[in-house]
Amino acid sequence: VSSSQDGTPRSTEHERIARLSARFATNAPEVRLGIGDDAAWLAPDLVLSVDAQVEGVHFLPRFAPYDVLAERAAIAALSDLAAMGARPLAMLSSLILPRTLEDAALDQLHEGLARAAERYAAPVIGGNLAAGSELALSTTVLGRADAPLLRTGARPGDGIFVTGHVGERALGLRALLADRHDAALTTFVDAWLHPTARIAEGLALRGVASTCIDVSDGLLADLGHVLVASQVGAELELSALPFAPGFEAACALLDLDALALALDGGEAYELVFTATTPPSIAATRIGTIRAEPGVVLRELDGSIRPHATTGFDHFRT
Amino acid sequence: VSSSQDGTPRSTEHERIARLSARFATNAPEVRLGIGDDAAWLAPDLVLSVDAQVEGVHFLPRFAPYDVLAERAAIAALSDLAAMGARPLAMLSSLILPRTLEDAALDQLHEGLARAAERYAAPVIGGNLAAGSELALSTTVLGRADAPLLRTGARPGDGIFVTGHVGERALGLRALLADRHDAALTTFVDAWLHPTARIAEGLALRGVASTCIDVSDGLLADLGHVLVASQVGAELELSALPFAPGFEAACALLDLDALALALDGGEAYELVFTATTPPSIAATRIGTIRAEPGVVLRELDGSIRPHATTGFDHFRT
Numbered sequence: 001v002s003s004s005q006d007g008t009p010r011s012t013e014h015e016r017i018a019r020l021s022a023r024f025a026t027n028a029p030e031v032r033l034g035i036g037d038d039a040a041w042l043a044p045d046l047v048l049s050v051d052a053q054v055e056g057v058h059f060l061p062r063f064a065p066y067d068v069l070a071e072r073a074a075i076a077a078l079s080d081l082a083a084m085g086a087r088p089l090a091m092l093s094s095l096i097l098p099r100t101l102e103d104a105a106l107d108q109l110h111e112g113l114a115r116a117a118e119r120y121a122a123p124v125i126g127g128n129l130a131a132g133s134e135l136a137l138s139t140t141v142l143g144r145a146d147a148p149l150l151r152t153g154a155r156p157g158d159g160i161f162v163t164g165h166v167g168e169r170a171l172g173l174r175a176l177l178a179d180r181h182d183a184a185l186t187t188f189v190d191a192w193l194h195p196t197a198r199i200a201e202g203l204a205l206r207g208v209a210s211t212c213i214d215v216s217d218g219l220l221a222d223l224g225h226v227l228v229a230s231q232v233g234a235e236l237e238l239s240a241l242p243f244a245p246g247f248e249a250a251c252a253l254l255d256l257d258a259l260a261l262a263l264d265g266g267e268a269y270e271l272v273f274t275a276t277t278p279p280s281i282a283a284t285r286i287g288t289i290r291a292e293p294g295v296v297l298r299e300l301d302g303s304i305r306p307h308a309t310t311g312f313d314h315f316r317t
Numbered sequence: 318v319s320s321s322q323d324g325t326p327r328s329t330e331h332e333r334i335a336r337l338s339a340r341f342a343t344n345a346p347e348v349r350l351g352i353g354d355d356a357a358w359l360a361p362d363l364v365l366s367v368d369a370q371v372e373g374v375h376f377l378p379r380f381a382p383y384d385v386l387a388e389r390a391a392i393a394a395l396s397d398l399a400a401m402g403a404r405p406l407a408m409l410s411s412l413i414l415p416r417t418l419e420d421a422a423l424d425q426l427h428e429g430l431a432r433a434a435e436r437y438a439a440p441v442i443g444g445n446l447a448a449g450s451e452l453a454l455s456t457t458v459l460g461r462a463d464a465p466l467l468r469t470g471a472r473p474g475d476g477i478f479v480t481g482h483v484g485e486r487a488l489g490l491r492a493l494l495a496d497r498h499d500a501a502l503t504t505f506v507d508a509w510l511h512p513t514a515r516i517a518e519g520l521a522l523r524g525v526a527s528t529c530i531d532v533s534d535g536l537l538a539d540l541g542h543v544l545v546a547s548q549v550g551a552e553l554e555l556s557a558l559p560f561a562p563g564f565e566a567a568c569a570l571l572d573l574d575a576l577a578l579a580l581d582g583g584e585a586y587e588l589v590f591t592a593t594t595p596p597s598i599a600a601t602r603i604g605t606i607r608a609e610p611g612v613v614l615r616e617l618d619g620s621i622r623p624h625a626t627t628g629f630d631h632f633r634t
Contacts, residue, residue, distance in 0.1 A: 019424070023424075023428075024431060024434065024441040028407075031442055035441065040443040042406070051411075057447060090345075094367045094369045096413075117341065124341040125341075134451075138411040142359075
């Protein structure tokens with residue numbers, strides 16, 4: 001447990017989730033998997049997860065119209081179903097609304113949720129409205145998965161793969177926070193505003209991937225969850241990281257380290273998975289599972305260095 | 318749509334739920350019932366609901382230790398399963414935590430959730446932690462219901478029943494808000510702090526009740542939802558309202574109208590149901606369903622007056 005600046009015990013998000021996970025351990029026969037993976041798994045084939053996006057923490061209202069922010073919040077939650085190899089079934093939305101929020105804004109929030117619901121065939125079947133001092137969008141997602149993709153099961157020698165690009169959404173968020181509208185940054189801002197839940201990819205990975213997780217905290221942090229759960233380590237090839245076209249130049253515009261964004265940037269909603277054989281979906285192999293715990297990075301010059309896993313922590317930033 | 322004091326359109330909670338309900342209508346084959354009842358109903362027998370409790374809106378931290386507040390928040394959500402005649406299966410908890418919240422407080426929140434989980438055999442299978450400016454506890458509940466109790470189906474002549482007492486929890490909240498600790502108020506404060514989700518009663522009402530709802534907005538407001546859904550009206554006998562011992566005297570201590578609290582006080586989590594024959598569970602008959610729309614109140618002197626349904630609105634108070 002860490003201590004905050006004023007000396008009171010406030011642990012990190014990861015420590016807090018570990019405590020929560022321990023406190024809510026259950027032997028209920030219908031619960032095949034409780035807290036600790038991307039989603040819970042109920043017998044026979046239901047998976048459930050909840051995710052919240054809070055104004056001032058995950059987004060600022062000036063970033064985009066409310067429909068875009070709400071669609072994004074729903075997609076962030078649906079991404080956990082993708083990481084389980086689940087087909088979306090339904091969503092429930094708990095909205096905390098500032099009292100000053102106008103009806104037009106609420107209609108926009110609904111519009112964005114409805115768009116995600118239609119795009120992912122996950123009807124919004126329940127909701128709750130409550131007042132509060134800041135906008136918060138909490139989305140519960142329910143899906144079907146006959147063979148969920150878990151975090152346990154990675155074996156030495158398995159390839160490590162990632163869908164899409166690394167770091168591009170983290171860069172988009174930095175551009176939004178800096179209120180920068182350079183043409184070279186637009187594509188990354190758009191990537192942040194309009195993520196994709198990799199549902200089709202998750203479904204295609206059933207029976208193929210040995211583990212799967214979505215990048216919400218950061219590539220290294222989320223891979224770290226898999227490594228701990230599977231009791232293995234990993235070697236990552238930095239030269240293999242899939243950068244989007246123009247990514248490094250755009251990072252330079254904001255004085256950002258492209259590699260750091262790629263390894264530690266969160267909210268990417270890409271899938272990181274391990275597999276013995278190359279998968280049939282579009283993905284890039286970025287490394288290999290090793291027996292030795294921890295992560296080693298193979299640098300561009302071929303040298304190797306160990307890396308401590310890090311990631312975004314809502315309670316530290 | 319109403320207008321707020323500054324003239325911008327901000328509709329009431331009820332209007333907002335109606336809009337939400339319309340926007341999220343779905344024909345998905347697995348959705349037997351979407352937004353609009355106490356919970357959604359998925360084929361074959363799943364019901365789901367979400368409820369949020371926000372600091373400064375639903376409670377103040379000074380009301381009780383965090384474990385009590387968290388247990389209460391979970392019970393408020395579970396009450397919707399009771400109103401559907403469902404057996405709880407699992408819960409997911411989305412917590413928004415002030416950055417200053419200490420680990421001991423978080424442990425207390427978990428403790429309260431775990432207590433509700435154990436009491437109602439509803440393990441917490443998923444959760445999310447996010448930072449925010451105020452504490453908000455959003456709970457998704459999942460249950461099994463082979464024959465859900467809906468809001469449609471009340472027929473003229475059906476009796477109207479309520480479990481427990483009316484108004485006692487609303488009185489407890491008023492005492493907490495006024496920071497009053499008179500001995501005569503203690504029992505009502507305790508009732509507010511420690512509600513019961515009427516799961517056993519809901520299960521016993523399957524096949525017996527023609528409709529069922531839990532009192533969250535207020536007796537008249539929630540009965541009003543049933544009347545609208547069933548396209549009927551009601552006559553309530555004010556002399557039949559089940560007051561807890563000492564209720565009227567305690568209301569007088571705070572200069573409150575006992576009848577108004579009984580009819581309009583929210584967050585009671587008692588079940589209001591209609592049935593042709595008297596139920597086997599402990600409940601009080603408080604009126605009769607009529608064919609004519611609207612609610613008429615039979616006063617203590619036998620006279621009759623119409624009553625507009627009202628209730629607690631988070632966006633108006």
